[in-house]
Amino acid sequence: MPDVTHSLTAAHQLAYTYKRSLGPVLGRFFTGLRDKQIHGVRRADGKVFVPPREYDPETGDAMEEMVAVADAGVVVSWAWVKEPRPSQPLAKPFAYALIRLDDADTPLLHAVDAGSEAAMSTGMRVKARWIDEPAGAITDIACFEPG
Amino acid sequence: MSESEERKPVEVLRTPVVLDYTYSAGQSSSRHLRAFGKGKLLGQRCPVDGRVYFPSRGSCPQHGVPIEGEPVELPDRGTIVTYSVNRVPSENIDLELPYAAIQVLLDGADTILFHVLGESSIDDVHMGMRVEAVWKPEEEWDDSVANIRYFRPTGEPDTPFDQYKEHI
Numbered sequence: 013m014p015d016v017t018h019s020l021t022a023a024h025q026l027a028y029t030y031k032r033s034l035g036p037v038l039g040r041f042f043t044g045l046r047d048k049q050i051h052g053v054r055r056a057d058g059k060v061f062v063p064p065r066e067y068d069p070e071t072g073d074a075m076e077e078m079v080a081v082a083d084a085g086v087v088v089s090w091a092w093v094k095e096p097r098p099s100q101p102l103a104k105p106f107a108y109a110l111i112r113l114d115d116a117d118t119p120l121l122h123a124v125d126a127g128s129e130a131a132m133s134t135g136m137r138v139k140a141r142w143i144d145e146p147a148g149a150i151t152d153i154a155c156f157e158p159g
Numbered sequence: 160m161s162e163s164e165e166r167k168p169v170e171v172l173r174t175p176v177v178l179d180y181t182y183s184a185g186q187s188s189s190r191h192l193r194a195f196g197k198g199k200l201l202g203q204r205c206p207v208d209g210r211v212y213f214p215s216r217g218s219c220p221q222h223g224v225p226i227e228g229e230p231v232e233l234p235d236r237g238t239i240v241t242y243s244v245n246r247v248p249s250e251n252i253d254l255e256l257p258y259a260a261i262q263v264l265l266d267g268a269d270t271i272l273f274h275v276l277g278e279s280s281i282d283d284v285h286m287g288m289r290v291e292a293v294w295k296p297e298e299e300w301d302d303s304v305a306n307i308r309y310f311r312p313t314g315e316p317d318t319p320f321d322q323y324k325e326h327i
């Protein structure tokens with residue numbers, strides 16, 4: 013006979029404390045962030061990948077020529093987040109955007125603090141807002157903002 | 160941190176993955192856990208062959224039928240059917256290392272309960288050993304299996320292997 017008592021519930025957290033080794037290319041990228049600089053990697057034909065990739069996605073050749081790029085660029089695509097979750101970059105509504113930085117040929121995924129969805133548009137210019145004490149992580153860029 | 164340490168290249172990135180769940184016990188396990196909160200051990204009987212499941216999940220995995228009958232109250236003593244020695248500390252177990260993690264067949268049950276053995280040396284623990292529950296003080300009880308702190312040896316003669324060999 014099923015009874016009518018409510019099911020007991022309990023909080024259950026599953027956590028994995030991963031660390032990953034970065035290697036020379038991504039290591040340079042994250043070391044640069046600590047200095048408030050964004051680096052890409054340049055292929056032989058001059059194409060600049062940001063974030064940097066260790067291997068050419070077309071030929072598989074290793075790429076290792078690191079170049080600094082601007083911390084401002086153009087939104088090439090975006091999605092509005094109405095209700096941010098706790099682990100997301102901003103506590104208020106924001107856009108996840110693919111941003112092609114000046115001097116770069118591929119877009120970087122980051123958050124844009126535009127204030128409202130209406131203020132977002134493809135092609136808009138944005139620039140990085142850095143945190144005060146960068147530590148060598150993508151979160152050293154708090155977000156991008158219009159301008 | 161010195162200046163030179165600060166300027167070391169970044170070589171490692173921490174990328175923790177944290178998943179926050181709310182676990183729902185469901186009707187059958189909730190009844191079982193609430194019984195623990197009253198100091199009772201409730202099993203349930205399979206309507207097909209009469210095997211007593213403890214804890215009961217509300218269905219018999221062998222016959223694929225719901226188990227809806229009256230709960231069967233079980234005593235808080237039984238037999239160790241197997242065990243392993245634990246030498247690694249665990250946040251929620253306050254026994255001194257090393258201790259034995261045991262599988263207990265409660266008297267009258269047909270399935271085993273995982274628990275730990277206290278008031279005993281790992282040199283003494285063995286299959287067939289008779290054990291009884293040591294409960295926390297009642298004011299600390301919750302709807303939890305942890306109301307039993309551990310099992311301890313009763314000193315009774317061992318249960319003969321033939322009586323529990325089907326339950327290992």
Ligand SMILES: [Zn+2]
Nearest residue numbers: 205207219222
């Ligand atoms: Zn059955």
